[in-house]
Amino acid sequence: MKTDLLYRLIWMSRPLMQAAEASVEKGLAGTGLTVRMRAVLEILHAHGDATVPDIARKLDINRQYVQLMVNETLGAGLTVQRPNPRHRRSILLALTEEGRGVIDQVIERERALVAAIGADIDAADAETALTVVLALVGKLKHHAGKVEG
Amino acid sequence: MKTDLLYRLIWMSRPLMQAAEASVEKGLAGTGLTVRMRAVLEILHAHGDATVPDIARKLDINRQYVQLMVNETLGAGLTVQRPNPRHRRSILLALTEEGRGVIDQVIERERALVAAIGADIDAADAETALTVVLALVGKLKHHAGKVEG
DNA sequence: CATTATTGACATTATACATGTCATTACGAC
DNA sequence: GTCGTAATGACATGTATAATGTCAATAATG
Numbered sequence: 420m421k422t423d424l425l426y427r428l429i430w431m432s433r434p435l436m437q438a439a440e441a442s443v444e445k446g447l448a449g450t451g452l453t454v455r456m457r458a459v460l461e462i463l464h465a466h467g468d469a470t471v472p473d474i475a476r477k478l479d480i481n482r483q484y485v486q487l488m489v490n491e492t493l494g495a496g497l498t499v500q501r502p503n504p505r506h507r508r509s510i511l512l513a514l515t516e517e518g519r520g521v522i523d524q525v526i527e528r529e530r531a532l533v534a535a536i537g538a539d540i541d542a543a544d545a546e547t548a549l550t551v552v553l554a555l556v557g558k559l560k561h562h563a564g565k566v567e568g
Numbered sequence: 569m570k571t572d573l574l575y576r577l578i579w580m581s582r583p584l585m586q587a588a589e590a591s592v593e594k595g596l597a598g599t600g601l602t603v604r605m606r607a608v609l610e611i612l613h614a615h616g617d618a619t620v621p622d623i624a625r626k627l628d629i630n631r632q633y634v635q636l637m638v639n640e641t642l643g644a645g646l647t648v649q650r651p652n653p654r655h656r657r658s659i660l661l662a663l664t665e666e667g668r669g670v671i672d673q674v675i676e677r678e679r680a681l682v683a684a685i686g687a688d689i690d691a692a693d694a695e696t697a698l699t700v701v702l703a704l705v706g707k708l709k710h711h712a713g714k715v716e717g
Numbered sequence: 718c719a720t721t722a723t724t725g726a727c728a729t730t731a732t733a734c735a736t737g738t739c740a741t742t743a744c745g746a747c
Numbered sequence: 748g749t750c751g752t753a754a755t756g757a758c759a760t761g762t763a764t765a766a767t768g769t770c771a772a773t774a775a776t777g
Contacts, residue, residue, distance in 0.1 A: 559587035
């Protein structure tokens with residue numbers, strides 16, 4: 420295995436992430452959304468109503484910060500609080516009509532962009548890439564748990 | 569092209585980056601280095617003496633922040649300032665003996681880790697992954713420069 | 718020589734989180 | 748039931764990684 424190849428692949432993750440986030444940000448122009456508000460709406464869009472801690476676990480960040488993000492979506496009228504039958508204090512968050520409309524539109528726009536970008540990328544290659552990246556993440560996380568001599 | 573595949577690949581960049589940076593941080597234990605000091609030393613290691621703006625351009629962050637990072641390496645005795653024959657005020661930064669020793673060791677340790685991780689990853693697959701990722705970054709950057717309808 | 722760009726140095730602001738605390742509420746073991 | 752423990756909301760504070768602003772000194776260019 421050419422180690423250098425893997426090394427370069429690993430460290431392309433930062434430029435890729437930055438480019439992806441920049442694209443998302445561009446796509447949000449005119450919607451009034453911020454990137455972090457979009458993240459909340461996307462979770463609700465994908466998984467339905469959720470509590471703040473639910474969303475935090477899905478985003479893999481702490482609940483306190485998610486609370487901020489959620490408060491912004493509430494303030495913008497994109498989400499509403501609903502009573503949670505399973506817990507009196509733990510409120511469920513749900514998309515409003517407006518929130519659903521906005522996130523639907525944003526996601527569709529992003530889907531179209533990815534489709535355009537992927538037009539001349541071979542599907543098998545993309546699958547290979549995803550497999551490799553998933554393996555890398557798994558191995559890196561595993562090794563990080565160990566001591567390095 | 570299955571858009572969903574690409575979408576997932578793109579957004580694995582964040583976990584990959586986080587896992588990679590966590591590994592680097594682990595690997596720095598005992599060296600007294602911080603991640604950002606390591607970044608400075610790595611540039612000097614790879615490209616030789618450089619000015620602060622040089623390093624900033626290579627790291628793709630602004631020179632003011634790099635100045636902070638560089639000052640830390642100076643303070644730790646890992647780098648020294650050298651007169652720049654091409655500019656009286658623009659000082660060249662160079663590794664000290666100690667700095668070179670530390671960064672050599674860190675890089676070798678990381679190389680070994682990547683080699684271990686890559687042991688059962690097919691080289692051709694890794695190459696494919698790198699190609700795909702490079703293409704994605706290029707296309708995303710390109711599209712970000714345009715208006716999205 | 719005049720203009721413009723680059724650099725060092727330092728201060729301020731922004732973003733994206735993590736951490737700490739405390740009262741309230743729910744849940745499981747007994 | 749009740750008792751201990753965990754989850755939650757709410758709010759305050761801290762931290763890492765930057766970007767941005769400013770200004771004087773110097774260099775490069777026409």
